[in-house]
Amino acid sequence: MRRILTLLLACALLTILFAGCTGGNDEVSGDDLPGTGNENEKDSRGPFFITARGNRIYETETVVNEVITPGDREAPASRQRTSELLAFGIDGLEEDEGSFGWDFGDGTSDTGFFADHAYALPGIFTLSLTVDFGDGTSEKKSAVIYVNYHAEGKDTVSGIGCPGYDKINDDDYWEYLFPIGENAWNATVKTWADPSDSPAIPPTPPATGGDNDIALEACSPSGEVLGSSDGEKNKEKPSDEEVRLKQGKLGEPGDYIARIGCFDAGPLGHSYTNTGDVAYFFSITVNYYHKEE
Structure with a gap:
């Protein structure tokens, strides 16, 4: 009898100890266990992405194009401007979600679910997408849009008795305003001869001859000369000029100035004179997008 009581007491003690280790007789429901199908709906959704032109993006680039005419040299707001219509969408979600x-x-x-947009101005923009789901949660995605700038034009500058950048009679050079925003990476201004008015190759040394000789300056919004190019350095093509401005010279946002004109021989020490009006083309490019090396 004593042995039976001892066994019963031992069983009772084991039962009490086991109940303490498992939390007693409380049932563990499926709601308390991870991965049993009762997760937040947000956790059950897969990732989604912004798309542009049908491709997933974290960043993309586009361009604003302008045509500069003699009538709007210093009036950027009145120029003809075109830009790409970007088609944005979402990959990884459905429209009814x-x-x-x-x-x-x-x-x-x-x-x-889809959105089309054309950026009217150059610069760097953050595109944001906010999705409000049916369960009351929301999620946000973003992408960086680099909007570069490109302008082209054709013009004519007087080539007779032109003393350089003195702007005598307002016909010795022209100024073209172009916008540069914050964080621009670089800018390039180019000129080249109108093929129908091709330059004559000056004699060597060029003392009195030569035609279609122009020079180029790029200036900050305050008028500071940041870079220049003179046709004397390219004697066979004296209308072909190029100025490149790197990021370190583009810290001031605003309307920059491309100055295109002609030089005269004589007191200024230049080599070329022009026998008449000089016709030329020009382009201006400002890049905001760059790839890290």
């Missing part, structure tokens, strides 16, 4: 809000980073916005 929520509502979609787009912020293009330039003060404009749109709603919907």
Whole structure:
């Protein structure tokens, strides 16, 4: 009898000890276990991505194009301007999974699963997409849009008695304004001769001959000369000029100046004179996008 009581007491003690280790007789429900199908809906969704032109993006680049005419040399706002219509969308979600809000980073916005947008100004913009899901949660994605700038034009400058950048009679050189925003990477200004008015190759040494000789300066919004190119350095093509400005010289946002004109022989020490008006083409490119080396 004593042995039976001892065994019963031992069983009772083991039962008490086991109950303490397992939390007693409380049941562990499926709701308390991870991975049993009761997770937050947000955790069950896969990743999604912003797309542009049908491809997933974290960043992309586009360009604003301008045509500069003699009538709007110093009036950028009146120029003909075109830009790409970017088609944005979403990869990884369906249209019925929520509502979609787009912020293009330039003060404009749109709603919907798809959104089309053309950037009117050059610069760097952050595109943001906010998705509000049906379960009350929301999620945000973003991408960087680099909007480069390119302008082209054709013009004529007087080539008779032209004393350089003195702007006598307002016809010795022209100034063209072009916008540069914050964080621009580089800028390039080029000129080249109109093929229908091709330059004559000056004699060597060029003392009195030569035609279509022009020079180029690029200036900051305050008028400081940041770079220059003179046709004397390219005697066979005296209208072909190029100035490149790197990031270190583009710290001041605003309307920069491309100055194109002619030089005269004589007191200024230049080699060329022109026998008449000089016709030329020019282009201006400002890049915001760059690849890290």
